Amino acid sequence: MLTALRERTNERPASIVDWDASTSTQTIRSEGTPITVAYGDGIGPEIMSATLDILSAAGAKLKPQTIEVGEKVYDRGFVSGIGPDGWRSLRNTKVFLKAPVSTPQGGGLKSVNVTVRKALGLYANVRPCVAYAPHVSTRSPGMNVVVVRENEEDLYAGIEHRQTDDVVQCLKLISRRGSERVIRYAFEFAQANEREKVTCLTKDNIMKLSDGLFHRVFDEVAQTYPDILAEHLIVDHGIAKLATNPEYFDVIVAPNLYGDIVSDVAAQVAGSIGLVGSANIGHHGAMFEAIHGSAPAIAGKGTANPSGLLLAAVMMLQHIGQHEIAERVQRAWLRTLEDGINTADCDDQPRATARVGTKEFAQAVIDRLGSSPRHLHANTPRVPVPDWPMMETVEPSANKEIVGVDVFVDWRGNSPEILAQTLQELDTNGFALSMITSRGVKVWPNGLAESLCTDHWRCRFMIAGGQDTANHEQINGLLSNLATAHIDFIKLETLCTFNDEPGYS
Ligand code: NAD
Numbered sequence: 001m002l003t004a005l006r007e008r009t010n011e012r013p014a015s016i017v018d019w020d021a022s023t024s025t026q027t028i029r030s031e032g033t034p035i036t037v038a039y040g041d042g043i044g045p046e047i048m049s050a051t052l053d054i055l056s057a058a059g060a061k062l063k064p065q066t067i068e069v070g071e072k073v074y075d076r077g078f079v080s081g082i083g084p085d086g087w088r089s090l091r092n093t094k095v096f097l098k099a100p101v102s103t104p105q106g107g108g109l110k111s112v113n114v115t116v117r118k119a120l121g122l123y124a125n126v127r128p129c130v131a132y133a134p135h136v137s138t139r140s141p142g143m144n145v146v147v148v149r150e151n152e153e154d155l156y157a158g159i160e161h162r163q164t165d166d167v168v169q170c171l172k173l174i175s176r177r178g179s180e181r182v183i184r185y186a187f188e189f190a191q192a193n194e195r196e197k198v199t200c201l202t203k204d205n206i207m208k209l210s211d212g213l214f215h216r217v218f219d220e221v222a223q224t225y226p227d228i229l230a231e232h233l234i235v236d237h238g239i240a241k242l243a244t245n246p247e248y249f250d251v252i253v254a255p256n257l258y259g260d261i262v263s264d265v266a267a268q269v270a271g272s273i274g275l276v277g278s279a280n281i282g283h284h285g286a287m288f289e290a291i292h293g294s295a296p297a298i299a300g301k302g303t304a305n306p307s308g309l310l311l312a313a314v315m316m317l318q319h320i321g322q323h324e325i326a327e328r329v330q331r332a333w334l335r336t337l338e339d340g341i342n343t344a345d346c347d348d349q350p351r352a353t354a355r356v357g358t359k360e361f362a363q364a365v366i367d368r369l370g371s372s373p374r375h376l377h378a379n380t381p382r383v384p385v386p387d388w389p390m391m392e393t394v395e396p397s398a399n400k401e402i403v404g405v406d407v408f409v410d411w412r413g414n415s416p417e418i419l420a421q422t423l424q425e426l427d428t429n430g431f432a433l434s435m436i437t438s439r440g441v442k443v444w445p446n447g448l449a450e451s452l453c454t455d456h457w458r459c460r461f462m463i464a465g466g467q468d469t470a471n472h473e474q475i476n477g478l479l480s481n482l483a484t485a486h487i488d489f490i491k492l493e494t495l496c497t498f499n500d501e502p503g504y505s
Contacts, residue, residue: 013174024058024061031322032061034093034357038086041070041305042294043358044099050306050362058329060322065089069112070101070294081112090120090409094285097316098168099309100294113289114158117151122280122287124185125149125259126315126316128381129246129266129276135337135376136271136346143270146195146381148186149259150214151280153178156256163490164410167439167456174210174255179217185281185386187255189224192372192384197250198222201238201258209505214255239265246270263291274305276346277312279319279383286383300355305343307333310365315383329365330380334373336364370450401469404431404462404495405478406504412455414504416444426485429477430470431461462495 039045058461067086074081076505096116103111116122126148133141159171186198200218202211210481215232222230233241235258241248242262254262256276267276273292280287281440290308298304310333317326340353341364356364372378384493411419416436423433436444438453461478463470475494482489495504 032054032063033095033322034065035097035316035320036089036093037064037066037087037096038064038069038101040094040099040294041102042296042299044070044101044294046095046300046302046358047290047304047306047309048099050358051309053362054306054310054314054329054332054369055325056315058325058332059501060317060325060329065093066099069098071104073112074104074109080110080115087119090116090285095316095320096285096287097309098287098289100290100292101434102294102318110158111336114156117280118156121152121282121441122285122452123151124189124281125151125181125263125385126189126279126281126381126383127263127266127276127291128311129263129270129493130248131270132275132334132337132376135340136275136342138269140226140246140269143266145242145266145270146189146193146248146251147259147263147266148182148251148253149263150178150182150254150256154255154256155160160250161491163408164455169491172210174213176213176217179214179255180221181366182296182387183221183253184219184388185384186251187221187228188250188384188386188388189355189381190228191225192382195228195425197231197251197254198225199238199249200230200232201235201239201254201262203253203258204221205234209503211255215253218253222348233487235262236493238262242266244270255426267291271283272305272345273308274343275307275311277308277310277315279312279315281319282385283386286316286385288316288319302359303344305345306358306360306362307343314380318380319383319385326380327378330370331372331378332365332368332370334376334378335368335371336361338376339364339368398498398505399500400496401404402463402471402475402494403469403497403502404434404460404473405470406495407459407479407482407489407491408491408493409457409459409482410455410490414453416447416457416470419459420444421456422485423487426487427481428461429481430463430465430467431475432464433459434462435460446457457470460495482499 015085039048066088069082069086073083101112126146128146131138131143133142153173153175155170157171157173162168170499200215202215204215205212239262243265252262264273267273276291278289278291289312292308295304314326314330341356343361413419420433420436435442437458441451443451443453454495
């Protein structure tokens with residue numbers, strides 16, 4: 001079946017392939033909600049076929065359009081791993097069921113997952129991590145945590161530079177509006193699912209401006225949901241608590257990178273990374289996928305667990321209003337677990353009766369459609385469609401004034417004193433050198449000999465000579481003088497105050 005699919009898609013230059021029911025053991029109804037489907041890489045085709053077979057047998061009313069994403073599309077020269085026909089289909093259907101895609105290393109190629117999330121504005125990534133004890137082994141049988149991960153910003157903005165021989169940088173971008181909408185989504189999700197508490201995880205004791213903004217917006221949004229408990233934990237403490245006492249948590253909201261790590265930990269603590277699906281939600285569309293990757297080591301072996309993608313598909317059915325079918329599928333899946341049927345990743349399941357492959361697991365679920373679990377609770381989360389207006393928390397334009405500039409310099413010397421002396425001897429155009437740091441550690445004035453200095457120096461120039469503010473022409477003059485003196489500056493950050501509050505660390 002998969003070979004047939006690959007041959008068919010290879011034959012056509014276009015990447016949209018209409019669903020051909022003959023490739024599946026079941027028949028997806030031709031009338032129904034149009035969705036875009038991608039089989040992805042690695043174990044993707046196996047788990048997608050299994051998932052679609054179950055949806056079809058359950059009576060889902062879907063009109064799938066298959067698009068190619070990932071390795072084959074990269075090979076055709078599309079650096080984002082998705083071609084123009086794929087984008088056209090996504091814009092038309094606005095609902096994407098996606099199998100995992102391998103992310104190539106380097107070479108200017110971009111992650112399909114990150115690109116689609118950002119391009120379609122799918123800002124909230126909802127990841128329910130639930131324990132299915134005693135049918136899946138876990139030390140935390142009461143665990144039922146939903147991680148809402150910010151999906152577009154943070155270190156995933158993908159803005160990286162090599163600046164010197166020794167140093168590369170990755171920009172961490174956090175916006176007030178981006179934070180507000182994902183935090184608001186977490187509270188709306190909690191409300192829609194009768195959850196009691198939302199916990200925000202950041203590292204704002206260190207990143208006081210960026211994570212500090214996320215935390216501050218969390219506190220502001222929380223005030224508008226007085227019936228839901230709101231708390232903030234430092235992320236390292238929060239993850240340690242999650243690993244040892246996950247029952248403590250209810251809904252977690254976090255910036256992108258922490259959310260990614262937290263949800264993988266939560267999935268593993270709940271039982272297996274193969275058991276968690278996710279919904280990526282925005283105002284203009286939604287994408288549903290497993291949280292795991294393409295698992296290349298087990299690709300083609302027919303052993304992968306299709307449950308993560310299946311549970312993502314269940315959230316998709318809820319999202320497009322096919323609630324009954326969603327519940328039917330989830331009940332049958334829970335009953336399959338209760339009957340001790342499991343794939344290799346859940347092999348230490350205490351009550352296992354049969355270890356099966358991907359296809360057999362799908363067939364077991366199909367055989368149980370119409371059955372209900374005896375003990376496990378079928379609680380497919382409701383994934384709200386964001387139709388609420390945004391809050392007006394964007395502050396009015398602040399009075400912004402330039403008070404200095406951080407000039408980052410590539411310099412091979414090893415004495416900050418010499419660099420400081422060189423800079424001080426130049427005409428700095430109304431600025432005065434106030435500080436030099438290397439990797440964020442102050443090395444001038446009064447640095448410590450023990451501090452490791454690289455070839456990457458931040459030289460802070462503040463306005464001097466009785467001026468209150470500086471302007472761009474003054475900065476131009478400073479840079480021009482540095483260039484004349486062969487100072488290799490590689491980056492500039494303007495230091496501004498916002499309503500007299502410093503906007504820099
Ligand atoms: P992975 O999630 O693919 O695998 C981690 C471990 O979990 C492996 O041992 C794997 O065998 C196992 N595993 C994962 N899914 C499973 C399943 N359904 N059933 C049984 N076992 C399963 O993570 P990785 O190895 O770090 O990444 C592999 C590739 O996937 C990389 O190219 C990565 O960039 C990509 N990736 C894609 C997505 C996505 O498409 N959303 C997410 C994460 C990683």
